[in-house]
Amino acid sequence: MDNPTPSGGGVMICYCLNCRKQSGAAGTYVVVVENKDMVLTGSPKKFLDTNTACGRPLDRYFCYNCGCPIMYRSETVLPGKSLLMFGLFEDIPKPVAEVWTKRRPEWISATSEVLQYVTDIPDDVSGEEAKKLGW
Template sequence: MTTTTSISGSCLCGTIKYSLKGTDKGPVLCHCDNCQKTTGSSFANNHRFTRAEITLTEGKDAIKSYKDTNTISGNPLIRWFCSNCGSPIYLENGKFKGLVIVYSGGIDGDLRHKTPAGELFGHNKRNWFSGVEGAAKL
């Protein structure tokens, strides 16, 4: 289910701020090792937008990227993060041009409370986590 939204988000230290204006393609969890390491958690909870729907409103000079080429899918990912506090902001997948994957932890407001509609790389999820009931296993 898609939701048209106009919300904001930021990194932990507040140096980087952004706005999202557009259609959320729905939240998904990613259980790959790289997302676990990026977030420092058992999975990444993400929302999908187009590149044109995210605008950096503060901290453009503080955002840095890391080209992650050692991915389980084989697709290189560009991971954008705050160079001050290290918070992940969003990522771009070279296979899906124009799509931006925004980490839900930085999003302000109700959008971050939506139940994920799908789970990626479920074969790699932690054995104590049964998954999200009703979520598509992608």
């Protein structure tokens, strides 16, 4: 997969505590991709994270060889889709959303002109908002 940006949508930053811990950074930069549109090669390892901010379990995949985080998956959060770690790719576009902004460090400014969510993205998101998110 060269550049997984789905029509410029679905790219977001999550500041929840688990994503921060997992990435070792102030937030995790991810892109929403359809599982059917990607091929995972090699022997990635999976960690079942049951202590998530949203309260739903999340599979966190990482490289067996180097430990690099690869993606998150949860059929209860985004059925048929994955949150792919965008730091794995050369081209990093502007996000369409920031999630868990209540955990964003005070020294990081909100990204202008993007959707802002204090906690999780609501389950009932629809229309243009859902399209931007890649839902």
